[in-house]
Amino acid sequence: MSTPTISLTFLLLIIHATVLLVPSQSSSIIPSRYDGFVYKKRAASTATVMIEAFYDPVCPDSRDSWPPLKQAVDHYGPAVVSLIVHTFPLPYHDNAFVTSRALHIVNELNTSLTYHLLEAFFKHQEQFYNAPTINMSRQAVLDQVIGFASGTLGNSLKSAITSGFKDSKTGTKTRVSFKYGCSRGVYGTPFFFINGFVLPFNDDAPIDFDGWKKIIDPLIANKHQHYPSSVF
């Protein structure tokens, strides 16, 4: 009889310790601004349909989902739809974190360039897949990422991007994005939220332009209406 009692006490201690620890940890990672890259520097607004995408720059499914999403966001325009992209580097993609960090670094340097680099990573992501980089040192991969980013955006940025990788703050930002995704239950990419509500994860076919229209159109139509009581 005594063994279960001891383990229960122990369990309660652990739970108590966890409860004590979690708030202090989570408050310390709250960023000074909402996480993510706002599309076209438009202010993301709750007066619009707000789409959030969690993307891994070296994930093929993220890549495939981007053109139709971009087309839809451009189609509706900033008064109707806003978009925020968060990085979510998947642990089984070896170079997901370093490429995500490059996006955070570039976003700090010039927010106009972030999506340009994201699209370049999508377009040429094969060179950062696991197999072609398996024999490379982490330093060699880092050099390749820096070379790729500055080659894409302009070699005048090379030293700033290189220093960005030496600045621990950019690593922290990349971790915060990841932790934010975890806190919202993200477990794959691409992963979407509309007005804060999760879109069921689907890793088969990307949502095409018509698919996005089917999601967005009813939300616009209902904007000024009350919910039917049957919803509740």
Ligand SMILES: *[C@@H]1O[C@H](CO)[C@@H](O)[C@H](O)[C@H]1NC(C)=O
């Ligand atoms: C940021 O990038 C844009 C687009 O290339 C450029 O027009 C602008 O001058 C840059 N801003 C700064 C502060 O470098």
Ligand SMILES: *[C@@H]1O[C@H](CO)[C@@H](O)[C@H](O)[C@H]1NC(C)=O
């Ligand atoms: C990596 O190294 C192994 C062992 O030397 C070699 O067999 C393999 O072909 C190399 N792979 C690449 C992608 O260079």
